[in-house]
Amino acid sequence: MTTPPGGEPVGDVPVVSNDDVVRVRQIVRSAADSAGFSLVDQTKIVTAAGELARNTLVHGGGGTAVIERSVNDRRKAGLRIVFTDRGPGIPDVEQALTDGWSTGNGLGLGLSGARRLVDEFTLESAVGEGTTVTVVKWIR
Amino acid sequence: MRQIPILKIGELLLVSIQIDLQDQTVVALQEDLAEEIVRTGARGVIIDISAVDIVDSFIGRMFSTIAAMSRLMDAETVVVGMRPAVAITLVELGLSLDGVRTALDLEQGMRLLESSLGER
Numbered sequence: 534m535t536t537p538p539g540g541e542p543v544g545d546v547p548v549v550s551n552d553d554v555v556r557v558r559q560i561v562r563s564a565a566d567s568a569g570f571s572l573v574d575q576t577k578i579v580t581a582a583g584e585l586a587r588n589t590l591v592h593g594g595g596g597t598a599v600i601e602r603s604v605n606d607r608r609k610a611g612l613r614i615v616f617t618d619r620g621p622g623i624p625d626v627e628q629a630l631t632d633g634w635s636t637g638n639g640l641g642l643g644l645s646g647a648r649r650l651v652d653e654f655t656l657e658s659a660v661g662e663g664t665t666v667t668v669v670k671w672i673r
Numbered sequence: 674m675r676q677i678p679i680l681k682i683g684e685l686l687l688v689s690i691q692i693d694l695q696d697q698t699v700v701a702l703q704e705d706l707a708e709e710i711v712r713t714g715a716r717g718v719i720i721d722i723s724a725v726d727i728v729d730s731f732i733g734r735m736f737s738t739i740a741a742m743s744r745l746m747d748a749e750t751v752v753v754g755m756r757p758a759v760a761i762t763l764v765e766l767g768l769s770l771d772g773v774r775t776a777l778d779l780e781q782g783m784r785l786l787e788s789s790l791g792e793r
Contacts (some may be wrong), residue, residue: 551695558727559693576727576758580766583729587696632767642730646766 540601540613546614548586549595557586557598564600565612569672577610578670581647585616585666586645593618593664603669611652611671622660630656674792677702679709684692685786686710686748697734706739710746718743721779723754733768740773742775743767751775753782 544560547553561582565575578671582598589596596618603613623629632645644666653669675698680687684708688702706718720736722728728736740750753776755763763770776782 551697552760555693555695558691571759573761576756576762577765580727580729580762583727584766587729587731642767646730646768650762650765 536637540603541562543600543602543612544598546598546600548589548598548618550644551590551639554583554590558583560606561612561614564602564668568602568610568612570612570670571673573671574670577650578668579613581650581668581670582614585614585632585668586641589616589618589664590668593620596620596663605671609671611669613667613669616666617663618665619663622655622662622664623658626656626658675761676705677704681713681715683715684714684790685783686713686715686718688719690722691724693723694732698735698766699732701737703739703742705707705779707742707746710743710748713787716748718748718750719769719784720750720752721754722752722759723778724741725759726756728755728759728763729769730766733763733766733770735772736773738784740745744772748788749774751785753777760763 541609543564546557546560548557558579562575562579565578570578586598596616599615601613608623630645630648632642648670651668655667659662675692677688677690677698718739736752743750751774755775774785776785
């Protein structure tokens with residue numbers, strides 16, 4: 534059996550409430566566990582997913598989290614999570630990724646901190662259209 | 674949303690977090706603790722997180738807020754039982770838990786508070 538190009542889907546979770554943020558964390562936890570991540574790496578990807586899900590809810594006005602198992606060209610396995618919202622978008626992505634920069638009442642560590650906890654991080658955003666954040670963590 | 678129980682032991686308040694924390698629960702805990710400190714005249718607060726498998730920036734900030742808030746009401750806060758994977762992740766996330774005292778487990782946390790209360 535070959536893995537489809539997008540990876541093997543694990544979950545497609547709406548993120549429209551605080552309970553959904555917890556649900557994203559739980560689904561990512563069980564996916565990371567069954568994929569064979571170490572406990573520390575599970576904790577990192579779950580924490581990153583929680584931060585990004587909260588961003589989707591608070592700054593994006595809600596959206597979705599799509600979780601899938603992924604394999605890279607060297608047959609390394611991992612987990613990919615894509616957070617999408619149709620919110621206001623981020624005018625200055627560079628600034629948003631700076632430690633301590635915040636529009637809300639947080640610490641401004643959500644985006645920059647989440648980026649440090651994963652192996653791959655891409656952020657696409659268009660003002661007035663929304664934001665998509667994709668993160669990947671590979672199994673060591 | 675589930676409420677987190679706050680137990681009184683002598684001059685201390687004990688909070689043991691046993692559920693997956695969502696943001697509103699965290700905010701409610703802050704407010705409940707402030708009221709309980711005033712109501713009971715507690716001198717110390719112990720937050721046991723040995724059952725907590727992730728601490729993110731929101732929860733981490735709550736610990737700092739509770740510590741600062743209880744200090745204003747003459748009570749000290751100790752966070753106990755942080756799991757190793759949580760500690761590693763917190764550091765990488767960039768969260769230093771400013772002003773929060775920690776101890777390895779509940780027993781050491783109680784000893785820490787008792788000795789610092791004894792010095793006053």
